[in-house]
Amino acid sequence: MAKKKLSITTKILIGIVSGALVGLILNIYFPHIFEPLNEYLFDPIGVLFIKAIKMIVVPLVFFSIAIGAAGIADPKKLGRIGGKTIALYLITTAVAITFALLLANVINPGEGTDIPLGTEKPEISASPDIKETLLNIVPENPVQALASAEMLQIIVFALFFGIGMALLGEKVSRVKEFIDQSNEVMIKLVALIMKTAPYAAFALIARAVGAAGIDLIGSMGWYMLTIIFTLLVHMFISYTILLVLFAKMNPVFFLKGIFPVMEVAFTTSSSAATLPVTMECAERNLKIPKSISSFVLTLGATINMDGTAIMQGVAVVFIAQLYGIPLDIQAQLMIILTATLASIGTAAVPGAGMITLAMVLNAVGLPVEGIAIVLGVDRLLDMSRTVTNVVGDLVVACVVAKGEEKRGNKELPVESGA
Ligand code: ASP
Numbered sequence: 001m002a003k004k005k006l007s008i009t010t011k012i013l014i015g016i017v018s019g020a021l022v023g024l025i026l027n028i029y030f031p032h033i034f035e036p037l038n039e040y041l042f043d044p045i046g047v048l049f050i051k052a053i054k055m056i057v058v059p060l061v062f063f064s065i066a067i068g069a070a071g072i073a074d075p076k077k078l079g080r081i082g083g084k085t086i087a088l089y090l091i092t093t094a095v096a097i098t099f100a101l102l103l104a105n106v107i108n109p110g111e112g113t114d115i116p117l118g119t120e121k122p123e124i125s126a127s128p129d130i131k132e133t134l135l136n137i138v139p140e141n142p143v144q145a146l147a148s149a150e151m152l153q154i155i156v157f158a159l160f161f162g163i164g165m166a167l168l169g170e171k172v173s174r175v176k177e178f179i180d181q182s183n184e185v186m187i188k189l190v191a192l193i194m195k196t197a198p199y200a201a202f203a204l205i206a207r208a209v210g211a212a213g214i215d216l217i218g219s220m221g222w223y224m225l226t227i228i229f230t231l232l233v234h235m236f237i238s239y240t241i242l243l244v245l246f247a248k249m250n251p252v253f254f255l256k257g258i259f260p261v262m263e264v265a266f267t268t269s270s271s272a273a274t275l276p277v278t279m280e281c282a283e284r285n286l287k288i289p290k291s292i293s294s295f296v297l298t299l300g301a302t303i304n305m306d307g308t309a310i311m312q313g314v315a316v317v318f319i320a321q322l323y324g325i326p327l328d329i330q331a332q333l334m335i336i337l338t339a340t341l342a343s344i345g346t347a348a349v350p351g352a353g354m355i356t357l358a359m360v361l362n363a364v365g366l367p368v369e370g371i372a373i374v375l376g377v378d379r380l381l382d383m384s385r386t387v388t389n390v391v392g393d394l395v396v397a398c399v400v401a402k403g404e405e406k407r408g409n410k411e412l413p414v415e416s417g418a
Contacts, residue, residue, distance in 0.1 A: 008198070012379040015201035019376065020217055022202075023209030034210045042210070045203035046372050052193045054368065056186055057355050058149050061345040062158045063183035068302050068344070069162025070176060081400060085296050088396045089304040090340060092242075096234045096306035096392075097339045100313030101332055103230045109222035109314070110321030113215045151359035155341050187347050194351040197379060205376040220377055223318045227381050230310045231388045239395045247398035249286075257285030258394055265390045269382040271301040271348035274390050282394060288401045296400050300393025305343035307385030307392070308353035312339040312360050319361065319370030331364045338363040353385065354378050 006014075026034035137152050139145035145153035165176050209216050243249045261281050265274045275297065282293040316335050320327050327335075342356040354375055358368045 008195075009379060009383070011198035012201050015198035016205055016376055016380075019202040019205030020209050023206040023211075024214060024217070026206070026210045027213045038207055038210060042203045042207035045200060046207055049193070049196065049200040049204070049375070050369065050372055053355050053371065054149075054358060056189050056193070057151075057358050058146055058154060059182070060186040060190065060347060060352075060355060061151065061359065062146065062154055063179055063186055064302075064347050065155055065158035065345050066162040066165070067176070067180050067183050069159045070165040070179075071162075071299075071302075081292065081295065081404065084403065085299060085396060085400055086303075088399060089300060089392075092238060092392055092396065093304065093306050093309045093340045093343050094336055095238050096230075096388075097309040097313040097336050099234050099238075100227075100230045100310040101317065101335060103233065104226055104314045104317035107222065107226045107229075108321060109226045110219055110318040113212065113219040113322060149359075149362065151345075151362060152338065152341065155345060158345075183347075187349050190347060190349055190352055190355065197351065201376040201379070204372050208373055208376070216373075219318075219322070220373075223314065223374065224377055224381060226318075227311050227314045228384055230314060231307055231384055234306060234310060235388060235391060239391060242395050242399055247395070247402045249398055249402075254286065254394075254398070257281055258391065261390055261394065262387050265386045266383045269350035269379070269386045271305070271386055271389045271393070273349075274386070275301045275348075278390050278394060282397055286394070286398060288397050289404075292401045292404060293397055296397040297393050300396060301348045301390070303344040304393050304396065305346050305348075305353070305385075305389045307388030308346050308356075309339045309343045310388065311353055311381055311385050312342060312357050315357055315370075315374050316360055316364060316366065319373065320364075320366055322373060323367070323370065325366065327364065334364050335360060348389075350382055350386075351378065353382065 023034075026037065136150075137156050139150065139153035139157055142153070142157040144150075145157060165172050165179070240251050243251050243254055258278075258281050261274060261278050264277045265271065268274060271278075278297050278301070279293055282288045282297060283290055313335060316339075317327065338360045342359050345359070346352045346356045354371060357371060357374075361368050361370055
């Protein structure tokens with residue numbers, strides 16, 4: 001009888017549960033065995049995984065933003081619809097992350113757990129000054145920015161680079177092709193790294209629970225609940241308001257029409273893989289003209305990630321609480337700024353949000369190693385946040401379509417084939 005292959009989700013679940021069990025048993029009954037096991041097995045696997053993630057963050061963010069900007073800055077695509085779409089995407093993402101910070105600061109998922117984490121508590125410099133950060137956003141030396149992983153500077157350089165490519169058009173088609181294909185290679189690398197996620201999840205959870213005991217399992221539960229609750233709050237409040245007030249659409253009609261999209265987003269954890277279904281449902285069920293849906297939804301799958309921003313907001317507060325580092329208001333504003341930008345730079349594939357989380361942690365001066373704690377359970381959250389990501393794209397598409405309809409934009413035939 002042919003053996004049935006386990007799905008990646010099942011494997012990750014097995015990794016998480018067995019990691020927690022092994023960690024807990026070692027923590028309670030065999031702490032002396034935990035030490036060497038951690039030193040030679042769990043810790044190295046975790047460290048390698050985190051290093052692999054760090055390895056691709058700079059090229060991935062650079063290529064994906066440069067190619068995205070080249071597309072957006074396409075003079076044919078810009079204009080009223082482009083401007084409105086980008087503004088709505090940025091605003092909804094900033095609102096999403098604000099919800100995340102508010103709820104994470106109320107629920108405090110990481111408070112009250114003392115975690116030795118296997119590593120020493122890092123020295124944290126004071127969170128960077130907002131004015132200074134804004135001034136520093138334009139790099140004097142882009143190569144240095146890339147080399148020292150200055151994410152905001154890299155984003156700005158990538159944006160300029162993309163706009164430059166768009167303005168030069170055909171003349172630089174080979175450069176564009178190179179960047180586009182490099183981006184594909186990076187996305188492939190993310191997929192390869194994610195293949196090892198079940199083993200990494202096992203090692204990371206066993207390491208963390210083995211060191212901190214049962215308290216951490218409780219904290220992780222709160223962390224996950226905070227994210228899922230915030231995703232729901234954002235969808236019910238922000239999206240309903242947009243649908244009812246601006247798109248004049250019944251939310252129940254909307255939900256019925258997009259159900260297949262939610263299903264595919266949940267199972268694939270990828271906005272990009274869901275895109276064909278998203279477009280199909282938008283056109284067939286929500287009656288959004290193709291000329292709008294093709295632009296708004298493709299752009300949304302690339303740059304609009306409300307769910308990812310929510311995860312990043314909660315994760316940063318959670319990690320800061322576990323390390324016992326207070327985040328002042330300035331740091332929280334920095335999180336809103338960087339997570340909004342990070343969501344633009346996040347590739348629409350499974351696990352990509354964890355990679356740009358490194359950038360947000362960096363920006364507020366928190367240790368990137370904090371990712372090791374949240375990474376173990378990330379796949380489950382990835383499935384849920386991807387649903388929010390694609391639903392957010394569809395809501396904006398409805399609002400933009402309504403706006404154009406009101407303007408009596410008759411150049412938008414339903415089946416323009418554009
Ligand atoms: N998986 C998400 C998406 O494709 C991105 C992420 O990892 O947050 O939308």
